[in-house]
Amino acid sequence: VLDTSLAPVIFSHSSARAIADHPRNVPDPILKQLPQNGGLVMVNFYSAFVVPESAENSRNMFELSRELRKKYGDDEEAISKESAAYLARHPVSPGSVQDVVDHIDHIAQVAGIDHVGLGSDFDGIPTVPKQLEDVSMYPVLTQVLLDRGYSETDIHKILSGNILRAMRQAEAVSER
Numbered sequence: 001v002l003d004t005s006l007a008p009v010i011f012s013h014s015s016a017r018a019i020a021d022h023p024r025n026v027p028d029p030i031l032k033q034l035p036q037n038g039g040l041v042m043v044n045f046y047s048a049f050v051v052p053e054s055a056e057n058s059r060n061m062f063e064l065s066r067e068l069r070k071k072y073g074d075d076e077e078a079i080s081k082e083s084a085a086y087l088a089r090h091p092v093s094p095g096s097v098q099d100v101v102d103h104i105d106h107i108a109q110v111a112g113i114d115h116v117g118l119g120s121d122f123d124g125i126p127t128v129p130k131q132l133e134d135v136s137m138y139p140v141l142t143q144v145l146l147d148r149g150y151s152e153t154d155i156h157k158i159l160s161g162n163i164l165r166a167m168r169q170a171e172a173v174s175e176r
Contacts, residue, residue: 007170009039013119016106020055031107034115038169040162042119043103047127050103051095097131101144113154117163
């Protein structure tokens, strides 16, 4: 249970686990608690976190990595070779802007529109969804949100309003 006397909980680079089952993503029971202290999830754009089959492949890759470490120890060449073979058979599909908006939709439905934002992570991810290759594509994201029925006010919350509100809340807690 979240402590409402604390600063808001901000998942800065996560998405919805109900959409893509990856440990990095936030499960529904936690999403439901976010309104208690104004927290939010900043949806990450990494395809391995937002595309369901890519999340499964990524999750399995982590498990394989642990097994390979046990099997090969410090033999990086052997580990690299088997990892590459796995990724060739189970690639990270880029998905599309629609996949990202699926996460936004889910978080907005479960936690509320005031508890979702964008945490793209463009500077740290190797695979991005089609039509979200960089920030110049935000108009496409905005159009998809409009097409799905989001109001201008809600889109402003998603694009910046919610994180700015949460940061103000965090500053107020810090001042106390």
